[in-house]
Amino acid sequence: MAFDYQVVVIGAGPGGYVCGIRLAQLGLKCAVVEKQYWGGTCLNVGCIPSKVLLDASHLYHHIKEVAPEQGIVVGEVKVDLKKLNQHKLNIVKRLTGGVKLLLEKNGADLIFGAASFVDPHTLEITTPEGKSQRITAEKFVVATGSTYRTLPGLGIDGKRVISSDEGIDPTDFPQRLLVIGGGYIGMELGSVYNALGAEVVVVEFLPEILATLDQDIRKEAAKLFKRQGIEIRTNTKVTQVKTTSKGVKVTMEPAAEGGFAGSESFDKVLVAVGRVPNTEDLALDRAGVKVDEKGFVVVDEHLTTSQPHIYAIGDVIGGAMLAHKASHEGYQLAEKLAGNWAHFDFTVPAAVFTFPEIAYVGMTEEEAKEKGHEIKTGKFSFGANGRALSLGEADGFVKVIGDAKTDELLGVHIIGPHASDLINEATMALLFGASCEDFQAAVRIHPTLGEAVHEAALGVDGKMIHAINR
Ligand code: FAD
Numbered sequence: 352m353a354f355d356y357q358v359v360v361i362g363a364g365p366g367g368y369v370c371g372i373r374l375a376q377l378g379l380k381c382a383v384v385e386k387q388y389w390g391g392t393c394l395n396v397g398c399i400p401s402k403v404l405l406d407a408s409h410l411y412h413h414i415k416e417v418a419p420e421q422g423i424v425v426g427e428v429k430v431d432l433k434k435l436n437q438h439k440l441n442i443v444k445r446l447t448g449g450v451k452l453l454l455e456k457n458g459a460d461l462i463f464g465a466a467s468f469v470d471p472h473t474l475e476i477t478t479p480e481g482k483s484q485r486i487t488a489e490k491f492v493v494a495t496g497s498t499y500r501t502l503p504g505l506g507i508d509g510k511r512v513i514s515s516d517e518g519i520d521p522t523d524f525p526q527r528l529l530v531i532g533g534g535y536i537g538m539e540l541g542s543v544y545n546a547l548g549a550e551v552v553v554v555e556f557l558p559e560i561l562a563t564l565d566q567d568i569r570k571e572a573a574k575l576f577k578r579q580g581i582e583i584r585t586n587t588k589v590t591q592v593k594t595t596s597k598g599v600k601v602t603m604e605p606a607a608e609g610g611f612a613g614s615e616s617f618d619k620v621l622v623a624v625g626r627v628p629n630t631e632d633l634a635l636d637r638a639g640v641k642v643d644e645k646g647f648v649v650v651d652e653h654l655t656t657s658q659p660h661i662y663a664i665g666d667v668i669g670g671a672m673l674a675h676k677a678s679h680e681g682y683q684l685a686e687k688l689a690g691n692w693a694h695f696d697f698t699v700p701a702a703v704f705t706f707p708e709i710a711y712v713g714m715t716e717e718e719a720k721e722k723g724h725e726i727k728t729g730k731f732s733f734g735a736n737g738r739a740l741s742l743g744e745a746d747g748f749v750k751v752i753g754d755a756k757t758d759e760l761l762g763v764h765i766i767g768p769h770a771s772d773l774i775n776e777a778t779m780a781l782l783f784g785a786s787c788e789d790f791q792a793a794v795r796i797h798p799t800l801g802e803a804v805h806e807a808a809l810g811v812d813g814k815m816i817h818a819i820n821r
């Protein structure tokens with residue numbers, strides 16, 4: 352049977368569009384179907400818009416608080432929220448236009464509409480105007496991503512009670528913001544609003560915010576966020592949210608000992624309690640593709656679903672819901688589908704773009720111990736790094752974890768300036784199976800923030816030069 356395409360990719364986020372571009376580059380006849388926006392969550396309402404706001408709010412904070420210490424005195428500093436929002440939209444437009452262009456120029460077909468399976472080799476695609484068409488393919492890649500999770504009894508109305516989709520538009524600025532969920536989104540957007548002048552309260556169900564991070568890092572993060580004025584209420588759950596003409600009345604109760612109890616009013620509530628996979632509209636059952644109890648597509652280690660000619664990548668398969676993980680999966684899967692060698696066993700670094708940034712790769716101290724490693728750790732403060740001091744951003748530290756018996760490098764954790772860029776050398780070291788000795792042996796340029804990584808690496812063996820070894 353002749354199919355319309357060799358491969359059809361469903362969803363044009365960082366997973367799907369990268370897969371589509373690479374498939375086309377490799378000469379496969381392919382199409383990418385997208386129902387809402389080219390570039391997906393990441394480019395339109397996720398990574399990029401949130402980082403535009405973060406960078407601007409950081410600059411605002413820097414001009415007000417840090418620049419005077421550097422001898423730079425400016426007049427009154429104000430934020431033009433409408434202009435900031437337009438600046439964000441311009442960047443989004445530029446990048447999403449680029450995605451479309453790259454797909455087209457590389458030879459992929461672009462089909463705009465919502466896809467659902469008719470049978471294992473046929474998709475029905477319906478445009479927003481209601482027109483539909485059917486296409487067939489030998490193989491499919493499901494890359495439909497995720498959407499914000501809601502809580503029972505907590506109706507997100509997009510005005511007073513908002514998700515991150517609305518949170519990335521700061522123009523209707525809340526003077527008092529409640530953030531439900533102290534995870535990635537809650538702390539990133541909470542940091543933005545705090546830096547722009549809002550009073551921010553974060554409610555977290557668990558005993559700590561950013562619970563998946565290394566214990567030392569999350570403690571330092573909570574300390575620094577509190578110092579910046581963000582109020583953090585852990586072990587606390589929201590039991591009622593009532594929208595009034597002036598704002599939102601929220602009732603909170605302890606989820607465990609030490610939790611907060613009380614009723615308070617806020618201008619807005621941002622709900623950031625995780626994300627759910629976009630699988631409901633796909634009719635995956637008609638294609639014989641299994642999902643788990645939470646709706647995530649079940650795949651094996653080669654990203655193959657329960658149907659051998661259908662694959663899935665990115666947020667829709669769960670695990671780390673990160674754009675670079677989705678893209679890497681898309682790229683590698685394209686190689687596999689073209690018959691090339693593909694690299695599916697990879698280490699994924701992660702970053703939280705707060706002030707300061709947080710980034711990590713490999714095991715946390717808790718994970719390393721759970722896995723039976725006898726560990727050794729090195730820690731170096733940015734307060735003793737000349738470059739961090741000159742930047743006026745000397746909070747935080749680098750923590751390196753190694754195996755005390757084998758010297759294997761197990762994990763690197765950074766809280767401090769440009770952590771998201773600094774972590775990349777650690778990812779490379781882990782990829783190549785570096786020992787702590789290898790990691791110590793690399794020469795870092797002086798004066799750079801990378802020297803803090805070097806010192807922390809030396810620290811695992813008590814060999815730091817610019818700090819007292821303990
Ligand atoms: P998505 O980007 O969600 O794309 C899926 C696409 O599929 C969407 O465009 C959707 O419209 C389309 N689609 C869905 N169903 C259908 C259908 N039936 N037919 C056709 N098309 C369909 N990650 C990072 O790594 N770094 C960050 O800094 C970062 N910041 C974030 C900030 C926020 C506020 C949010 C919400 C997320 C952030 N993320 C970040 C996470 C990142 O956005 C996701 O991990 C990433 O977008 C996942 O890519 P994906 O391709 O799997 O899915």
Ligand code: NAD
Nearest residue numbers: 532533534535536537554555556623624625626672702703
């Ligand atoms: P998250 O899983 O990071 O954090 C959700 C938090 O909400 C958790 O700490 C959880 O304990 C808490 N929570 C859950 N239910 C609650 C309740 N009823 N009351 C109070 N707290 C509750 O999810 P997120 O922040 O929504 O982000 C979703 C995903 O998007 C992340 O897991 C991440 O993968 C991705 N993301 C990544 C980045 C980045 O890479 N920098 C940025 C933003 C989002």
